Amino acid sequence: MRALVLALGLLLAALAPASAGDKSAELDGLFARLRNAPAVEVKVIENEIWGRWMESGDDLIDSALGQGTLAMSAGHYAIAMALFEEVITRKPDFAEGWNKRATLFWLIGELDASIADIARTLALEPRHFGALSGLGMIEEARGRLDRAIAAYDQALAANPRLDGVRAQRDLLKRKLNGERI
Secondary structure, three states: OHHHHHHHHHHHHHHOOOOHHHHHHHHHHHHHHHHHOOHHHHHHHHHHHHHHHOOOOOHHHHHHHHHHHHHHHOOOHHHHHHHHHHHHHHOOOOHHHHHHHHHHHHHOOOHHHHHHHHHHHHHHOOOOHHHHHHHHHHHHHOOOHHHHHHHHHHHHHHOOOOHHHHHHHHHHHHHHOOOOO
């Protein structure tokens, strides 16, 4: 009986949501693996990182975030906005809520609002290479190539395996140096 109680306790502990410290340690490990992973593993590890970022620790928040993401992908921006705002209101320390709303603001052309939400995302998760890449895209669209390059450099510092970001950054550097592209 004692062994059964011990096994049940271990099972419940394994199924319990990870604490913020556990999630941070998991992310640290994933980012460390990402730096030296063989090319065939990079996308898998990036997807694991995104998976951790999508977990708030609250099933209702996670559901609202997922539904908002689907609505945004389907072009139902008003629904997505309502869901993301609910996520942010209920869990303001959840970086991915801010990041998703930043993406939505970018899609609807509200670039200043997108930058503000990216700043909130990065305050909560400074390694958020998705937010940093988005910031680079916004700065590039505004013609601020030096700021775009800086944002892309930060994204690459977080995730040096972003080949598309590296190529875009290098292209912008060539443009700034006056090379004909």
